[in-house]
Amino acid sequence: MKSVALKAYPRSQVQRAEVKKLRASGRVPATIYGRQAKPQNLEVVSKDFADLLNHAASENLLVDLSVENDARSKRLALVQEIQHHPLDGKVLHVDFHEVAENEKVTVQVPVETTGEPAGVKTGGGTLEHILFKLKVRSLPKDLPEQIVLDVTALEIGKSIHIGDIKAPEGVEIIGDKHITVVAVAAPRAEEEVVATAAAPAAGDVEMTKEKKEEGTDAAPAGKAGDKAPAKGDAKAAAAGDKKAEAKPEAKAEKKK
Numbered sequence: 001m002k003s004v005a006l007k008a009y010p011r012s013q014v015q016r017a018e019v020k021k022l023r024a025s026g027r028v029p030a031t032i033y034g035r036q037a038k039p040q041n042l043e044v045v046s047k048d049f050a051d052l053l054n055h056a057a058s059e060n061l062l063v064d065l066s067v068e069n070d071a072r073s074k075r076l077a078l079v080q081e082i083q084h085h086p087l088d089g090k091v092l093h094v095d096f097h098e099v100a101e102n103e104k105v106t107v108q109v110p111v112e113t114t115g116e117p118a119g120v121k122t123g124g125g126t127l128e129h130i131l132f133k134l135k136v137r138s139l140p141k142d143l144p145e146q147i148v149l150d151v152t153a154l155e156i157g158k159s160i161h162i163g164d165i166k167a168p169e170g171v172e173i174i175g176d177k178h179i180t181v182v183a184v185a186a187p188r189a190e191e192e193v194v195a196t197a198a199a200p201a202a203g204d205v206e207m208t209k210e211k212k213e214e215g216t217d218a219a220p221a222g223k224a225g226d227k228a229p230a231k232g233d234a235k236a237a238a239a240g241d242k243k244a245e246a247k248p249e250a251k252a253e254k255k256k
Contacts, residue, residue, distance in 0.1 A: 001143040003062040003076065004052055008032075010068065011041040028091050032065070032077060034098025042067065042096075049091060053082075057145040058110045065096060076101060076140060099140050106174065108133045109144055111181060115152030119184035125156040131181045134162070135174040142170035151182055159183030 011029060013022050019029050028049055030042040052061060061079040077096040085092055099105050110133055119125035134147055149160055163177030 001060070001062045001141065001145060003064045003140075006044060006048065006052065006063040006065055008042040008044050008065050008067045010070075011043040013043075014041060023092070028094055030094040030096060032075070032096040032098055033080070034075075034077070036098055036100070040067075044094065046091065049094065053091075060107060060109060060143065060145050062140055062143065063096070065098075078105065078107065078140065078143075101140060104137055104139055105143070106135060106137045107143060109136050110146045112146050112148050113151045113182060114148055115150050117151045117154040117184045119154055119156035119158065123156045123184075124187040125184045126187070127151060127154075128183045128185050129181075130183065131162075131179065134165075134181070136167070136171050137174055138171040142168070144168050144171060147173075149182060151184075154182070154184045156184050156186045 008030065009027075011022070013019055013029070022029055022043060023046075026046050027043045028046050030044055031039055032042055033039050052063070053059065059079060059082050063077055063079065065075045065077050066073060067075065075098055077098045080095040080097040082091055082095075083093040084090065097105075111129075111131060113127070113129065117125065117127050120127055136144070136147075147165065149165065151160070154160070159180045160182050161177060162173060162175045162179050162181060165173060165181065167173045
């Protein structure tokens, strides 16, 4: 990985309000760590750092950091972590890790694919990207910005594992050699898709069954299935009949 030059400045603002004003002025707060010196608060020009990112293949950057008024003219450092704003994506903070040219370092490198798999092009399969980053170890100058896998020859059911990847010269890929990085999965059978779409929901089946059972159990009014009236109801009905019979007789006596 080729190093790029970046200018940095010592930073004294550490409070939240102060850091907010710093960002508003076009600067990005940063911190540099390393075994050669104590952690130090820095700031970089937002535009300068954004230009570096725009011209890089990934956020894995190796920088020749020149800090204003620093005893050392340049400090070799890796961009360890970048914090972005969740909405607009602007850089909020940068962590640098100072390294030595002759010291091997371990970093996470993004994995990209190139080409259209044969299993996708002719068999209707799906390319499944399982691992998006790989851990690698090497000298800073040998670090790759990314690892690109050619998936053109992959048929359905075939995959590329960590052990299948040829690492760049001077680079060691760390991890279980049997772990799958990318694979081509078979297409879903048409019958399965149709069956899934046509199958009614479990709730619909139960509701239909309940309605059917209700219609079967209910007996028509006036038939043998009707329940006998309660004793109280029978007495009330008999009293009502007697009262109804007594009213016409009373009317007849008045006419006389």
